[in-house]
Amino acid sequence: MDIRRVLVIGSGPIKIAEAAEFDYSGIQALKAYREEGLTTILVNPNVATVQTTRVFADRVYLAPIKPEFLIKIIEKERPDVIACGFGGQTALSACVNLNDMGVFREYGIKVLGTPIEGIRSALSRELFKELIGKYEIPALPSITTHTLSEAIEAANKLGYPILARVSFNLGGAGAFMANNDEELINKYHKALAQSEIKEVLVEKYIGGWKEIEFEVMRDSYGNSVAVVCMENVDPMGIHTGDSVVVAPCLTLTNEEYQRARLLSIEVANAISLIGECNVQVAINPNGPDMYVIETNPRMSRSSALASKASGYPLAYMAAKLTLGYRLDELINKVTNKTVAAFEPALDYIVVKIPRWENDRFEVNEPLGPEMMSIGEVMGIGRTLEEAWQKAVRMLDIGEPGLVGGRVYEEASIEEAREGVIGRKPYWFLYAAVLLREGVSVDEINRWTGVDRFFLNAIKRVVDVYERLKRGLINLSEDVIEELYVLGFNEEQLRKALGKDVPERLPVVKQIDTLAGEWPANTNYLYLTHGGEFDDYTGPNVDAIVTGAGVFRIGVSVEFDWAVVNTVLALRRLGLRIGIVNYNPETVSTDWDFANKLFFDELTPRTIRNILIKEGPRLIALWAGGQIGQRLYGKVKSWLIDGVEILGTQPEGVDLAEDRVKFSRLLEELGLDQPPWAFASSLDELIGLVERWLDYPVIVRPSYVLGGTYMGLARDRDELIKYVSRATKISPEHPVVVSKFIGDGVEAEVDGVSDGKSTIVIPIEHIEPPGVHSGDSTMVISPRGLDYKLNDYWWGKVGDAAHRIANALSVKGPFNVQFIVKDKLYIIEANVRASRSMPFTSKAVGINLMDISVKAALRGLGMDKDYLILRPRLWWVKTSQFSWSRVRGAYPRLGPVMYSTGEVASMGRSFEEALLKAWLSTAPSRVPRNSALVYTYDKYLERSIDAVINELNGWVKVITEPNGIKDDLKTGHVDIVITGGDTRDYDYEIRRLAVDTATPIILHPALGLELAHAFKWLWLGNEASVIELWEANGINGVNLGD
Template identity: 40%
Template sequence: MQLYRNNIFEKYNVRVLGTPVQSIIDTEDRDIFIDKLNEIDVKTARSRAVTTMDDAIAAGLEIGFPLIIRAAFALGGLGSGFADNEDELRALAERAFATSSQILVEESLKGWKEVEYEVVRDCYDNCITVCNMENFDPIGIHTGESIVVAPSQTLSNREYHKLRQIGIKTIRHLGIVGECNIQYALDPVSEDYRVIEVNARLSRSSALASKATGYPLAFVAAKLALGYGLFEVKNSVTQTTSALFEPALDYVVVKLPRWDLGKFDGVTRQIGSSMKSVGEVMAIGRSFEEAIQKGLRMLDTGRRGFVANRPEAPVTNAQVDKLLSDPNEERIFAINQAFELGYTVQQIHDLTKIDLWFLQRLSTIFEMGQRLLPLGDGTAPEKALLAEAKKLGFSDMQLAAKFYGENNLRTSELRVRKRRKELGILPVVKQIDTLAAEFPAKTNYLYLTYHGTENDLAPETEKSVAVLGSGVYRIGSSVEFDWCGVNAIQTAAAEGYKTIVINYNPETVSTDYDVSDRLYFEELSFERVMDILDFEQPGGVILSTGGQIPNNLAMRLHQENVPVLGTSPERIDEAENRHKFSSIMDELGISQPRWSELSTLEGVFDFVGKVGFPVLIRPSYVLSGAAMNVVSNNYELETFLKLAKEVSTEYP
């Protein structure tokens, strides 16, 4: 925008391709944006763009409380928040002015549904909507902090087509060429709506939409920017349809954010209109229940799904009410706790404003959890119950804990797996083809589901290598692992191997449909990796480029005779297991700090008595110093030992 306003493009005779700069200004400057939409009778939130504190107060009093305050020209909800009175308005405005010269004072639509459409338009005015997504949480929680579901599940046919029509009308009027997204607030009790914003660019939602639908948005947008029409561009995922085609999905996609708030002292854990999440995962299933449970495991926070692993510390109704109405990052598990306390779906809806449809689905998972009763040692689960639980997204480990208790979980997980395979309860491999399987497609973009009777394709017949991805981004592990994984994939391909990738992070290159010969958008759990390896039978598996999650699987895969390429799993275990590593240091006569591997608190105090404070607590098999702490007194020692045990449940 600065180059445009200073006539630099004209001076050097440079043409901006795709969306004209004026259209970017029209969408980013709130005053102009509202005027543009008023021209075509499209509703926007009552809003004032202001540049001084006095104007902000005046605008707030004119519009009326509650309000949302937002910084203009900002990303990730930076500097935003809700104000219920003048003092809160003043504090929020001060914060927003620190990040932008213009701030927006708007009517609050808290509690309305938040819906988003990805829209594509070419220079010939052909316009399609590629994907519509719906936030699990109502307005008030930033999209980046919310669970997002695609395609939308709770809109009526009328609502869906009304918003689609408004989207196309708006994008045509703004003159966007390429790809953009339009966000709406939709009143849950009427068909009233507001357009919140249009991003005249690809965003993180576009990356999610591309991978959710199998429609290559960035590829198509680049072609359209060069002047091609949608009818001239081929959909490179299906290789059979043109890009002038709205995807049809026969599955549901759920995106969940991951926070690392535990890494900071004194941080407020509440989530709201400003984004705090550091990564996200995407899960694919044939039912919402299957996808949400997969997604909760993919976050790698130690949760096995929606239903609690083990009885948590008892919570009171007042605590649950607070968690539901003023949510933090644990809010989905607070819904499970509410069900345990006997809350109805309607009561939870009244507190959270989450749509009844989603809560009903979570209630179905909870009820199945209640039906999974402990079995005697010699008893095996029956077929019908096992099949139903698998369709609702329960993992073998979740079932093992329910049937046989928390002790020796690895053994009982293998027992459930063996029983399941004996009964023929196996997941099937399905393609993401954007055609809802109406036409044949050539795509190798795959997921596994228990809602199906046959595989969409046969196992890879040529010599192949599987590469395990790094999973969710977190503080301490991010894009660097994906870079390693993608290089391993490219090298294997150059050596003449077919490549198979297993990963589930929509933000990474490894989950692009054209990086490998086969992409499994799937969990990196022992169960799911073994399901895929059983099906594909690759010549070898590369773990070492994926960071901690694949490393943690090394010994288990080794025990199942999986050919791990590179460093042997036994050697990985010697490096990762503090006890074994230390013994090797002793053997080689290499100095190390005095240490003790301890299982009882008495033993810990005894050891500390000998060496004195400060001491360092470090679990085995963790990355980036998770739960590693220097402690200098007995109180800290007890607190941090508890934390370390939660992070490294299976290792000393």
């Protein structure tokens, strides 16, 4: 078959269980296909991704991944083939739907890789069970159900407890364990709502069994390799995405390993896999039983982890296999020594730990079969203890390792027991407390099912730490080195000993897939104390770029976009670049974006060690999000002589991040800001607020992203609550309280300055002040057209941003946020890459990281103070929330950020751009003419009235929330529009909406604008598909070289 054009389907917005790992896998696929001379066409509305940057795909569409839009793109681009396996469940489902609609047949499109029927068999629990049964592959006793009555009958036939698992979804969405009929009845409606084909498998529950994962590669000739075995430390019953995972597998016998490996390869054969799949196997720890649980016939979260853990580029190889290559024909480009048929050998241990955000959502739910974590980290070491302790530090939750932190020092034995038995996030920290208090490894094993091997590793760390505290260990040179090999850092040792311990410079080791048994020279490196010499001897780098570390709400793929584009800009100048990052999901931790990749911690000590090893001229921190800002604040502890910080210096960053210093700067500049106050004591602050500011007020900690611990206080009790919480997150920096201005227009600018001239791109928010900018719907209006603000206000905004940038001596990226009411009020400035910069860059057709590097090193070369850039098309960015994943959370908007991802689109009208952006989020859909909306306060009621008028009675107003519970459960509600925080009144309704996959709009301002967009569509207008580079051809701005 003659193949010239390939359509690659992305995964859409970042959400829990479908995150940045698909940006990594998508880029690998695009690179592999372009190497073969194919024209690559990408569909992905996730504007924050690296893959939607100009250099990776030939054609890019920021469009909803829905059949009606994909058909338009296919009609326009006429691809020969389509790649479905690099965009998660979203891409697989889209391909199955297009196939069933006859689109592939109509346009003569071939599906690359695993055939559609193989995909369908893997995604449907019923078909998968039937398929592997034909091959005599063991599966758990189970029954497929489509109704509640069927589920009750199945559960009673199998016997409780049971596990319900959903077909055609990922991340265990809707999955649950039930011990009786009552629990099943309460949870089943959510499970059924999460299935695209309304199918739920009820199976015998085997909580406590071991869970093993194999990543399998298979070519079209039937050759297979099991690339890496990964062992879940948490047993069956905990979703793999929420489990601690180690590689290689550490507790299996040789017989168990070989049986599980063979079963995984048999599954790949059964579904006619071409490319890569993940196979999950359950093993009875007390007997010979072994069952296949499921397979994912695509790149996945686990395969991204496996790629980074093993040094085997799974996505790149899988893409090549879909084109017909054999495994023995492909060279592993990480090593340039081995072929793809070679199964990697590891001479190190990898530990992955998830990162949760339950405190932000004010929930305390236990871990279970439905994934809740936001991000993950990967620690690499020569011992399990070293890798595990490094991974704990990488979580950036304030813990220095398994011991010595807040949990270890402050948790009571009752809290620790609850944390372990109740399977709370970070249960291993509580296990350390119990082991210190004399609880046995055997007892914790009985409670949790965690293998004694892993619990003994925790116990070794605890025992050594306690002996250190009691002075029972003689600190010889060799003993100090052994402490570092066990993963202890200086902070832990200082706490245990009450004094500093001599530093030890670690060695640099490489990940080469060969366990050092064959000569290889890779640029994939990590630091460890478990060695005597450095492996890597290549030339030193000229500059270090720090990554953003673990993803959490407020720091996600948009910062990886900034990291990668900063690296590419510096490399274009001929500099050799090293990246430091530890997030296995990201593009920046791919092997070929930098001259060296240090997969390690982003602590001051590790950065200092790398600088000592490499001796670069420059280090760039501006793309590192929260961790980058913290490194600026601790610069004296890690910066060595001869190394310069690229761009804005720490003094300018501190002036912007410290709320008190920044407020005083604004006063000096004569720029307006909301009235503000700070004080040295809480009582003094309460007095200032009540005498001068009055409620409501916004509480703003310093040096935070994503609105962490911000709060809107409406009375004294709330003020005390939010200030106490804010001082905990940032005790060394002041908390500022400012008067809340709730009825203006919130706006912001992304900008770049060289210290003299400034470029700014203006953004408006649909939602009013009080909603975090990361959760707001953003609009960039075209030149000559206005959304809310006109050229008069933008001129004032541009001037204010320029003056602030100059006062902070900005050289590089920055962002300033405003409120426009009767005058222009400045809220805050961020002297770094911002969350919205991928959006603004793609809207106006420039790359703000390119411009930032130019500004920092060479200057902008402009002859005016500031330049305001605006596109000629409308652009809208909207947020993706994952409320259904965070069990028990109350869906709302406020000064704290809750969204997990974002999407954007452009249009020739505001309505078109908004509609396409909103439809790109899940579970959004254009409503029918029977949507139900309920209202419960006057402000919302007025907005709903306006919606009704716009839609000629389309919306039905319900004043009593209880009146729509049954309609939500039965799927009769198309959309819910709410507002405010009234959890005592409508908690159950909002939870029902998200649990039944009903679109929910959390502010009436957005609801009203969407009503206009729906009306625009129903009047006969059609949402078009606009290719990004064509849009940039319309919008593009030439800033010269």
